[in-house]
Amino acid sequence: MTTAPAPLTTRARAILIALTLLALQVASLAAPAYACGCGAMVPREGQRIAVNEETSAVRWDGRTEQIVMRLSVSGDGRDVAWVMPVPHRANVELGDPDLFSALATQTEPEYRTRHYFWPRGHDWPFGGSGDGASAGAPAATPSAGVNVVGREHLGPFDVARLTATDPDDLADWLADNGFRLPDRLDKALRPYVDRGWEYVAIRLSPENREATLGGRLDPLHLTFASDRLVYPMRLSRLARNAQHLNLYVLADHRMEPRSAIGGTRPAVTYAGRITETAGPLAELAGSERYLTALTQDFWTPSAIDGDHELRRAPADTPYRTVVYSDELLTVGPDVPVWLLTLLGAAAVLAVGAALLVLRARRRRPVLPPPPVIVPPRLG
Incomplete structure (x- = not known):
C-alpha cells in the first residue's frame, strides 16, 4: 500500500519557494549578458559582464551620423569584446565625458510644487509628525570573408573596424582574437x-591587467555616412534581461x-x-540645434524586430518633463489649512447655534401674570 506524502507545512512551503528563487537568481548571474541597447558585448568564456547603464547621443545632419555612447558595466570580466554594426565605414575616437553632464543639465526636468487640501496617509493625524590602455592586445588575425579596414588604440580600447560577407566569418575572426560568440x-x-x-569591433580591457572591467567606461564617438537617421538595436533581441534606452537626438528639428x-x-x-x-554639447550639435530626448523600455527583448x-x-513643439512635489496646504510652516477650516466651520456652527437660541428666546411670547382671584366675602 502506497502512502501519500504528507502535505507541506506553511514554513516548508516558504523555504521551498525561497530556495527556488535563489536558484533562479544564481542561474541568471552565471549567464553572460552579451547584448545591450546598441551592439553586442561578449566576455571571455567563464566570465560574465553586465551593462548597468547605457546612454547615447546621436547627431545627424542629413548626410553624416555621429553616435557618442557611454557604458557602465559590472561583473568579473577582464576582457570583453563589443561589436556594433554600422551602415558605412566608421571613424572611431574617444568621446568627451562632459557631454553627458551637459545633456543632463539641458534636459533636467522642471520642478513644481502642487498642494493638496485633505491630509493623506503620511500626514497628521494619520501618520508622520506633520512637521560609474588596453595592454598587450593580440594582433589582428585575418579570416576568410573579413577585411580589417582599420585598427587603433584609444585609451583603454583596442578598436578594429571590419567588413564581413558572412556572419560566420565575423565570428571566426573574433574567435581567433580570443572571444567566443554565442x-x-x-x-x-x-x-x-x-x-x-560594416562592424566596429572593440576590445575593452582595464588598464590594470589583474583587475576586472567595471564602472563607467570612457565614451566612444563613432562617425559614419548615413542618408537616414538610424540607431542600431536589432542585436538587443538577444538580451536575457529587460533593456532600457536613453537616447539624445540632435538634428535640425x-x-x-x-x-x-x-x-x-x-516617450519624449x-x-x-x-x-x-x-x-x-554645442560642439557636438554644430548647426543641428534641436535636441530631442527619448526613453523606452523593452520588457521582452526577443520582440525587438529592427533598428x-x-x-x-x-x-517642433517644445517639451520639458515636469516633476511635481505634493505638499499639504498649510498656513505658515505647520498649521494645516484643513484643520483651520474645520475649526472655523465649527466656530461658525457654534456661533450660529447660539444666535438661533438667542433669537428663539426673543421670539418666545411673554405670558401675562396669572389673574388674582379675590374670594368673595361672606355675609
Whole structure:
C-alpha cells in the first residue's frame, strides 16, 4: 500500500519557494549578458559582464551620423569584446565625458510644487509628525570573408573596424582574437551582412591587467555616412534581461522613432532648441540645434524586430518633463489649512447655534401674570 506524502507545512512551503528563487537568481548571474541597447558585448568564456547603464547621443545632419555612447558595466570580466554594426565605414575616437553632464543639465526636468487640501496617509493625524590602455592586445588575425579596414588604440580600447560577407566569418575572426560568440549572435548578424553593413569591433580591457572591467567606461564617438537617421538595436533581441534606452537626438528639428520596434511606446522627456554656444554639447550639435530626448523600455527583448529609424516630427513643439512635489496646504510652516477650516466651520456652527437660541428666546411670547382671584366675602 502506497502512502501519500504528507502535505507541506506553511514554513516548508516558504523555504521551498525561497530556495527556488535563489536558484533562479544564481542561474541568471552565471549567464553572460552579451547584448545591450546598441551592439553586442561578449566576455571571455567563464566570465560574465553586465551593462548597468547605457546612454547615447546621436547627431545627424542629413548626410553624416555621429553616435557618442557611454557604458557602465559590472561583473568579473577582464576582457570583453563589443561589436556594433554600422551602415558605412566608421571613424572611431574617444568621446568627451562632459557631454553627458551637459545633456543632463539641458534636459533636467522642471520642478513644481502642487498642494493638496485633505491630509493623506503620511500626514497628521494619520501618520508622520506633520512637521560609474588596453595592454598587450593580440594582433589582428585575418579570416576568410573579413577585411580589417582599420585598427587603433584609444585609451583603454583596442578598436578594429571590419567588413564581413558572412556572419560566420565575423565570428571566426573574433574567435581567433580570443572571444567566443554565442551561437544566436551569428544569425542575428545576418540582416546587417545582407545589407552590406560594416562592424566596429572593440576590445575593452582595464588598464590594470589583474583587475576586472567595471564602472563607467570612457565614451566612444563613432562617425559614419548615413542618408537616414538610424540607431542600431536589432542585436538587443538577444538580451536575457529587460533593456532600457536613453537616447539624445540632435538634428535640425524635433525627431521621433518611426515605430516602437517591439518595445513600449517611446516617450519624449525633452524637446527644444539648444541655446549654448560653447562646451561639449554645442560642439557636438554644430548647426543641428534641436535636441530631442527619448526613453523606452523593452520588457521582452526577443520582440525587438529592427533598428530604430527616426524621422522629423510633425511639429517642433517644445517639451520639458515636469516633476511635481505634493505638499499639504498649510498656513505658515505647520498649521494645516484643513484643520483651520474645520475649526472655523465649527466656530461658525457654534456661533450660529447660539444666535438661533438667542433669537428663539426673543421670539418666545411673554405670558401675562396669572389673574388674582379675590374670594368673595361672606355675609
